[in-house]
Amino acid sequence: MSGNKRQTDGMYESLLRRAAPDRTAWEDLVVVPIFAVVVALLLGAVAMLATNVDLATVGRSYVALVSGSVGSFNAISETLTSAIPLTLAGLGIALGFRAGMFNIGAEGQLLIGGMAAVITGFSLPGLPMIVHVPLVLLVGALAGGLYAAIAGWLRAATGAHEVISTIMLNLIAYRLVDYLLRLDFIQREGRSDPISKSVLESAELPRLLTWLDPNLRLHAGVFLMIGAVIFIHWLLFKTRLGFEFRASGENPEAARYAGMRAGLVIVLAMGLAGALAGLAGANQVSGVLGRASPGFSAGIGFDAIAVALLGRSHPWGVLLAGLLFGALEAGGRQMQVDAGVSIDLIGIIQALIIVFIAAPLLVRALFPWGFSKARPSAKE
Amino acid sequence: MFSFRKTLAPTFLAAALIAGSDASAFTACQVTDTGGIDDNSFNQTAWQGVLDAQESLGVEGRFLESQAETDYVANINSLVNGDCDIIITVGFLLGDATKEAAAANPDQAFSIVDYAYDPVIPNILGQVYATDEAAFLAGYVAAGVTKTGVLGTFGGINIPPVTIFMDGFYRGAMYYNAQNGTEVTVLGWNPETREGLFTNNFNSLDDGRAFAQNLYDEGADIVMPVAGPVGLGSASLANELGADKLMLVGVDADLYLTDPNNSHVYLTSVTKRMDATVSEVIARAMNGSFEGGVLVGTLDNGGVDLAPFHDMAERVPAELSTKLAAVRAGIIDGSINVGE
Numbered sequence: 001m002s003g004n005k006r007q008t009d010g011m012y013e014s015l016l017r018r019a020a021p022d023r024t025a026w027e028d029l030v031v032v033p034i035f036a037v038v039v040a041l042l043l044g045a046v047a048m049l050a051t052n053v054d055l056a057t058v059g060r061s062y063v064a065l066v067s068g069s070v071g072s073f074n075a076i077s078e079t080l081t082s083a084i085p086l087t088l089a090g091l092g093i094a095l096g097f098r099a100g101m102f103n104i105g106a107e108g109q110l111l112i113g114g115m116a117a118v119i120t121g122f123s124l125p126g127l128p129m130i131v132h133v134p135l136v137l138l139v140g141a142l143a144g145g146l147y148a149a150i151a152g153w154l155r156a157a158t159g160a161h162e163v164i165s166t167i168m169l170n171l172i173a174y175r176l177v178d179y180l181l182r183l184d185f186i187q188r189e190g191r192s193d194p195i196s197k198s199v200l201e202s203a204e205l206p207r208l209l210t211w212l213d214p215n216l217r218l219h220a221g222v223f224l225m226i227g228a229v230i231f232i233h234w235l236l237f238k239t240r241l242g243f244e245f246r247a248s249g250e251n252p253e254a255a256r257y258a259g260m261r262a263g264l265v266i267v268l269a270m271g272l273a274g275a276l277a278g279l280a281g282a283n284q285v286s287g288v289l290g291r292a293s294p295g296f297s298a299g300i301g302f303d304a305i306a307v308a309l310l311g312r313s314h315p316w317g318v319l320l321a322g323l324l325f326g327a328l329e330a331g332g333r334q335m336q337v338d339a340g341v342s343i344d345l346i347g348i349i350q351a352l353i354i355v356f357i358a359a360p361l362l363v364r365a366l367f368p369w370g371f372s373k374a375r376p377s378a379k380e
Numbered sequence: 381m382f383s384f385r386k387t388l389a390p391t392f393l394a395a396a397l398i399a400g401s402d403a404s405a406f407t408a409c410q411v412t413d414t415g416g417i418d419d420n421s422f423n424q425t426a427w428q429g430v431l432d433a434q435e436s437l438g439v440e441g442r443f444l445e446s447q448a449e450t451d452y453v454a455n456i457n458s459l460v461n462g463d464c465d466i467i468i469t470v471g472f473l474l475g476d477a478t479k480e481a482a483a484a485n486p487d488q489a490f491s492i493v494d495y496a497y498d499p500v501i502p503n504i505l506g507q508v509y510a511t512d513e514a515a516f517l518a519g520y521v522a523a524g525v526t527k528t529g530v531l532g533t534f535g536g537i538n539i540p541p542v543t544i545f546m547d548g549f550y551r552g553a554m555y556y557n558a559q560n561g562t563e564v565t566v567l568g569w570n571p572e573t574r575e576g577l578f579t580n581n582f583n584s585l586d587d588g589r590a591f592a593q594n595l596y597d598e599g600a601d602i603v604m605p606v607a608g609p610v611g612l613g614s615a616s617l618a619n620e621l622g623a624d625k626l627m628l629v630g631v632d633a634d635l636y637l638t639d640p641n642n643s644h645v646y647l648t649s650v651t652k653r654m655d656a657t658v659s660e661v662i663a664r665a666m667n668g669s670f671e672g673g674v675l676v677g678t679l680d681n682g683g684v685d686l687a688p689f690h691d692m693a694e695r696v697p698a699e700l701s702t703k704l705a706a707v708r709a710g711i712i713d714g715s716i717n718v719g720e
Contacts, residue, residue, distance in 0.1 A: 074458075082454075192539070192574055194538075214484040215460055215485070295448050296450060298451075333451075
């Protein structure tokens, strides 16, 4: 990125660069997110005070936030259970950022992947678990990947911007799922509302901690999450394809002059991103829900964008961000139970974190003592 | 990522200890459906039952709102791990999650609104309602009041506790036709094919507005939205159009009272007294007579009813009121079958 800087850098490019930094600016990667979280929690307290919640309740709610996210076996199990799909889909978004693409379509890819997975999950009786579970996950990833590849292909072949096409594909996915859930061979017997049959026991990701307490929901998807983080890290930083992704993301023209196949990179990056989102959907239906209903994506595909941003599009960062968001989700529930504070507050805190992450300069200005004097020169 | 906890947690811990809490009281916990606790309708009515029990029985109440269908199991789980003496789940869609949780926690008492298990599960008391009896009355009176001869209805999701309203409304209007030789039609639901208009959610006010607009465009001047807070969107449309052009029939609560901003658009409401059954369940759990089974609310026992007309009374002719009273008596004594 050094040398002749392009004058035409629009907001879009600069935001992309911020999402996928070209150098590991340690401060931006680590210090800014920590400050963002702290400031968001403080402002969350201010928001509570502003809505006539007394100070003691504010205190109780943050204690509940901590105890509900890491304070017990069940809390940790819930945090991890929530973090798995967020991390998987977040990895997909991060991959897109690295390759220079804003994939807003994780929600739709997750829905399509989940639907394909649920159909595979209930329709193949007699398979042993060791075959059925991987098959379900594979089909989910494949379906999500193909669905996302549509947007990639549109971008490569026609130049249609992926932001627009993925948003449109989300809407199509919502309606398609509504439609599919009413088909006779998918809809559960005896029900007239859109809900799928339950996946067979052989297609369920096994729960890991039921021997401790039958309510612990943590399932084998947690290995999937860690495996995916390691795989994407390897892919991005240790393989030629990953190099092509990153090169295309940082300077598409230079990448093209260097002989990289821009169209192929776009389609592959979108396909992989969609596969990860589809995997997140398959994980949900096979590990958590056991079936599909119209709302089963639950906004995970959108939260994943925030996870990727917070994680600075770095696989391990995405994992940490996914865990944090999972903790906020699990802890937020406890906040409502213990302190009676609305769960919407968690949404506010998440949004505030994103605001501060997206504005590192603001965080630097607020906390000048938290950063070294000389700002990294690569930033405009 | 943990640094903030180290610094902040002690301060807040101190604050929490000052606040203290009363752990000895009987605690009733509720999990809402996605409409939220303040939906003026379904979830709010059920929560009112806990509030009433708070008042009369001195119990402590807690609730947890579901934001998405994926939250059901997790929400019930967080309550199972709390100190709830009874957990009340609100809504048909929580049926599977409640069953699972009850199986995993056989010593925990559960109750669910709008779901009955067959066979009976020993630690779940279902609360169901013969809503079609009251909705039949609403359909009857709406058919007598309409000027265009077209009524409309739409639902949230095509599930029995929703469609039972639409069944009753439709059949009540048809009964009015049969009695009075009119030809009022009902749009939005066909009880034979079980198909109709559904928003497929219980939370989009925009959908409520759009669906009511569509029905209005098709000539309906009285619409019954059966979708919890979605109906509030319809109410804002009716508010803009004026009650002469579009009136609504509320559901669950008497919306004239719970939705005061739009009270002048409600002809009446089909009330489903979840508040009464919820506090009854809490009372049973407190005095030890709780057992699994079903609690059914009917027109006869007041579990369902038609709300007063309030300001709309002048639009309902005396003759119609008299006939309505006769229909009501007929349903209660069984001479009118609302199911066909």
